[in-house]
Amino acid sequence: MERIIQQTDYDALSCKLAAISVGYLPSSVLQGFSVDMASKYTQWHRDYLLTLKKFSRRTFGKVDKAMRSSFPVMNYGTYLRTVGIDAAILNFLDGNEQVQVVNFGCGSDLRMLPLLQMFPNLTYVDIDYSDSVELKNNILRESKILRTSLDLPEENAATAPLLIDQKRYKLVACDLNNTTETARLLDTCTDRDIPTVVISECLLCYMHKDEAQLLINTVLERFVHGLWISYDPIGGCQPNDRFGTIMQSNLKESRNLEMPTLMTYNSKEKYASRWSTAPNVTVDDMWEIFNAQIPESERRRLRTLQFLDELEELKVMQTHYVLMKAKW
Numbered sequence: 001m002e003r004i005i006q007q008t009d010y011d012a013l014s015c016k017l018a019a020i021s022v023g024y025l026p027s028s029v030l031q032g033f034s035v036d037m038a039s040k041y042t043q044w045h046r047d048y049l050l051t052l053k054k055f056s057r058r059t060f061g062k063v064d065k066a067m068r069s070s071f072p073v074m075n076y077g078t079y080l081r082t083v084g085i086d087a088a089i090l091n092f093l094d095g096n097e098q099v100q101v102v103n104f105g106c107g108s109d110l111r112m113l114p115l116l117q118m119f120p121n122l123t124y125v126d127i128d129y130s131d132s133v134e135l136k137n138n139i140l141r142e143s144k145i146l147r148t149s150l151d152l153p154e155e156n157a158a159t160a161p162l163l164i165d166q167k168r169y170k171l172v173a174c175d176l177n178n179t180t181e182t183a184r185l186l187d188t189c190t191d192r193d194i195p196t197v198v199i200s201e202c203l204l205c206y207m208h209k210d211e212a213q214l215l216i217n218t219v220l221e222r223f224v225h226g227l228w229i230s231y232d233p234i235g236g237c238q239p240n241d242r243f244g245t246i247m248q249s250n251l252k253e254s255r256n257l258e259m260p261t262l263m264t265y266n267s268k269e270k271y272a273s274r275w276s277t278a279p280n281v282t283v284d285d286m287w288e289i290f291n292a293q294i295p296e297s298e299r300r301r302l303r304t305l306q307f308l309d310e311l312e313e314l315k316v317m318q319t320h321y322v323l324m325k326a327k328w
């Protein structure tokens with residue numbers, strides 16, 4: 001099961017690469033920061049894919065194929081997910097002098113690269129299963145562009161579970177179902193007193209209810225101030241809504257993959273209830289974010305990229321994905 005869950009990262013990566021190749025990403029949020037950042041963003045991702053080929057031709061083949069067969073609705077989804085999370089992070093980082101980010105279930109996400117360059121006082125911790133971070137570590141060290149941007153030596157002197165142990169960036173192997181080990185590693189890699197952004201982007205949906213709740217409770221208790229940003233699908237709560245059950249049976253049938261809490265936290269409110277001890281919790285579905293947070297100029301830009309005739313399909317999909325922000 002662990003291996004099947006790890007492979008979901010290749011979907012996330014191929015979706016992101018597809019959205020980049022058509023021009024949806026980098027988002028206007030990042031583009032607004034510097035002209036240079038947009039081209040670096042594209043280059044970092046391209047290089048990540050090319051270097052992946054050196055380590056696993058099979059995975060490269062899968063990612064490359066999936067990337068080429070991405071539909072406009074999927075690109076919109078990837079765009080919204082990325083913009084929604086980026087905007088929430090940047091908003092928090094802008095308001096705090098010294099900040100740390102912890103990305104749970106980071107997979108191949110390369111968000112740390114622009115953020116570390118944009119915020120000199122930021123420290124960043126990426127955490128995922130051991131196999132996932134090993135591959136990421138290999139790629140980051142092998143690619144000259146990626147290595148240079150992180151100021152990494154090519155030779156790997158670090159040892160597991162801290163595969164990268166830089167002052168400002170750490171890449172950590174950990175099974176997040178093991179809360180004791182997670183807490184121990186957070187103690188090693190982070191400072192409880194520094195304002196902390198926690199990201200879980202399509203992670204909690206693959207975890208079981210109790211383990212996910214323990215992880216949330218541990219983090220909320222541990223850091224003095226923080227913002228948890230979580231993005232996931234929800235099953236849907238209307239009587240004739242079959243989105244969740246269809247998604248579950250498709251995943252089971254095609255890859256023997258489960259989303260254990262998709263129908264438990266099937267509405268925005270239920271999804272957000274897990275952070276109820278945080279004083280300030282907001283949750284939006286991605287259709288709401290599309291309509292309320294993406295300016296008309298940006299929507300016009302998106303319309304020029306690809307023709308989207310499945311607007312109803314986009315609405316159905318995006319009302320079943322949520323972005324939760326819990327501030328404490």
Ligand SMILES: C[S@@+](CC[C@H](N)C(=O)[O-])C[C@H]1O[C@@H](n2cnc3c(N)ncnc32)[C@H](O)[C@@H]1O
Nearest residue numbers: 006008009012105106107128129175176177201
């Ligand atoms: C769908 S991918 C998302 C990757 C990344 N967050 C993104 O959105 O691009 C889910 C990631 O969560 C990781 N993951 C799931 N359960 C985990 C666990 N118990 N411990 C550590 N990582 C986990 C997987 O290995 C995978 O990399």
